[in-house]
Amino acid sequence: MANSKKMDFVILGLLAHESMTGYEIKKRMDTILGFFWNASYGSIYPTLNELQNKQYVTLQEEKDGGREKKSYTITPEGKECLERWLHLPVEKDELRYETLLKLFFGSNTDDSITLQHIEKFEEKIRNQLVVLIAMESSLQHVLSEEDAHLNYLLTVTFGIKTYEAYLTWCIQAKNLLSKRAQGNGKVIN
Amino acid sequence: MANSKKMDFVILGLLAHESMTGYEIKKRMDTILGFFWNASYGSIYPTLNELQNKQYVTLQEEKDGGREKKSYTITPEGKECLERWLHLPVEKDELRYETLLKLFFGSNTDDSITLQHIEKFEEKIRNQLVVLIAMESSLQHVLSEEDAHLNYLLTVTFGIKTYEAYLTWCIQAKNLLSKRAQGNGKVIN
């Protein structure tokens, strides 16, 4: 592990923008980072503790009524750590698509099954594309307000271009697979 | 964990085509599955032992000279297990792109750094695209020989379409970022 775990930097990156609780960090990751990076509570909360021990973040405990709330703020040392990581070369870009796995091994079952997987994939991508296009539009309106917005926009356009390519592929893949399914007299819907 | 770990099915899927050693399984995954699925020895060897205990695969030990060689063959029960999994819906398709992470948080450093990450990404994709196009061509020549070849071809065309979209995006992203970098008087190469 050349430059320690990525989770450290994702959290530092989010906190560099504004102070947040672990719960809010998770929400951010699910919404804006969601399509190219994921994390679970099981990695967020322990990492926040570690970052606090390293003094890369500080903790502000609030208690309004009964519910406790732990808000974390990045320190100057934390920002330095983030910047050092940004300078390091990218170690790994990884795809892990179960849909492609089921397509790859699809000759071990009916083509109608594989077709269903592709159709579900297509629908999921179509829905996510709507979300990304909405994000693109709202980011374009606030582009001049903050430097970071261009960075956010570029990740969103990456998603849009990619998802559009997926959808084009889906049509082609469905055609070729359903043609074979018909030829073999297998059931398709 | 609704339908147990994926590694089981990846190995069963590969063994459904032909008997192999753990080392060969790893090589296959690095070459043909590599762009949408990865695995390390640390998950392959233990999984092979588990599959053997479950009687989904059988072991043939060979010893030519000093080096031992453990070849695994799928059983009818193993094939049934694979087919059952192929029928189950896809649980998760996941992207994990560190390049996008560094782009997203790029406003915390010089744009020239982010530009370098995108340029390296572009180069990597360009090289992988050459490999995929070669695979596409050789699969098209043997398409009629085996049913599975269409399945393999479709995963390859997925990669090609996706990577082409990435490259288009790279040009656009570099333009927008370098324009800003110039505007701010920052160093770019």
Place this chain on the structure above:
DNA sequence: ATATTATATATCAATCTGATACATATGTAA
């Protein structure tokens, strides 16, 4: 002859996921 690469199996600390547990707050429908 020597060094490097390829074949081959195996383990392990560090890490991460998915599930679960717990507790409070807020909205909403009966």
Place this chain on the structure above:
DNA sequence: TTACATATGTATCAGATTGATATATAATAT
């Protein structure tokens, strides 16, 4: 108003995975 569902919030853990490392032999190149 009572009950139910959803949202906010922290935390842990078994099981799965990675990346590194160790070990050994075979083949190929220098």
